[in-house]
Amino acid sequence: MLRLRKRTLPFAISRFCRLPGQVVQLMLITVLAAIVKPVRHGPITLIAVGEDRLQLTGMAASALDLIRREDPRRFRRVQTFIRHIFLADWKTAGCYYATGGVCVLKRPSSPEYKKNPAANHICAYILIHEATHGLLESKRFPYTKANRRRIERICHAEAARFLSRFSYLSIREVFGILRKEIGWIEGAASAS
Numbered sequence: 406m407l408r409l410r411k412r413t414l415p416f417a418i419s420r421f422c423r424l425p426g427q428v429v430q431l432m433l434i435t436v437l438a439a440i441v442k443p444v445r446h447g448p449i450t451l452i453a454v455g456e457d458r459l460q461l462t463g464m465a466a467s468a469l470d471l472i473r474r475e476d477p478r479r480f481r482r483v484q485t486f487i488r489h490i491f492l493a494d495w496k497t498a499g500c501y502y503a504t505g506g507v508c509v510l511k512r513p514s515s516p517e518y519k520k521n522p523a524a525n526h527i528c529a530y531i532l533i534h535e536a537t538h539g540l541l542e543s544k545r546f547p548y549t550k551a552n553r554r555r556i557e558r559i560c561h562a563e564a565a566r567f568l569s570r571f572s573y574l575s576i577r578e579v580f581g582i583l584r585k586e587i588g589w590i591e592g593a594a595s596a597s
Contacts (some may be wrong), residue, residue, distance in 0.1 A: 448484055453492040453512070461492045461512060468528035476567055479533050486539025487532065498583055501535040503542045508535045526568060527579055534564040 444451040444462045446469055453461040473480040488506035495511045502509070510531055513524070521527075537560040542548070548556055565576055 443489075449487060450489045451492070452489065455493075455512065458492075464524060464528055465490050465492060465510065465532075467525045468532055471525050472529050472533065472567070475570055479536070479563075479567055482540055483532055483536040486536045486543070490532070499531040499535045501538040501542075503539060506539070508532065521582065523579065523582060526571065527582060530564045530568055530579060533567050534560045537563045 444466070446466045449469065451462040451465050453459075453465075455461070469480070469483065472483060486503075486506055487501075487508045489508070491507060491509045492512050493509065495509055498511050500509045501507070510528065538548075538556070541556055541559065546552065546556060568576060568579060
């Protein structure tokens with residue numbers, strides 16, 4: 406048995422190195438989803454890792470409720486294109502994988518962020534942004550280097566339209582919180 410493990414692990418690693426990075430990430434998400442007990446919010450599965458996973462799934466569920474209550478059209482888009490929301494430590498604030506309808510959200514770094522009244526709005530912003538990626542991908546807009554800036558601008562504008570419904574919340578404030586707490590990339594604010 407030990408001899409088998411010594412041979413199997415290097416073989417598996419050599420095979421994984423040949424796979425694209427997104428495929429490996431998607432495989433890890435699938436494995437973690439099988440290990441961690443998911444929470445259902447209607448047709449969407451919420452999965453979080455860590456000791457505060459119930460609080461994180463509650464924040465994502467509150468963001469989904471906010472979208473459903475304030476903007477039914479965008480909520481239908483989120484339901485259509487996002488089937489699984491996975492909260493963990495990622496490099497970016499959010500990422501969308503069309504295969505499996507997976508949206509990954511970066512786990513907030515500080516406890517102050519989770520207590521911030523705008524936290525649900527920020528999570529809703531990211532969910533709408535990523536669902537818009539799903540919409541554009543379903544309409545066959547390729548996410549290439551040439552189209553990246555245009556697609557990001559469309560996604561940010563769509564999410565910003567959702568936030569414009571709330572007079573007490575400014576877009577600059579949201580981008581400031583995203584930069585500070587989640588490590589949002591610098592070019593995101595200028596794209597919208």
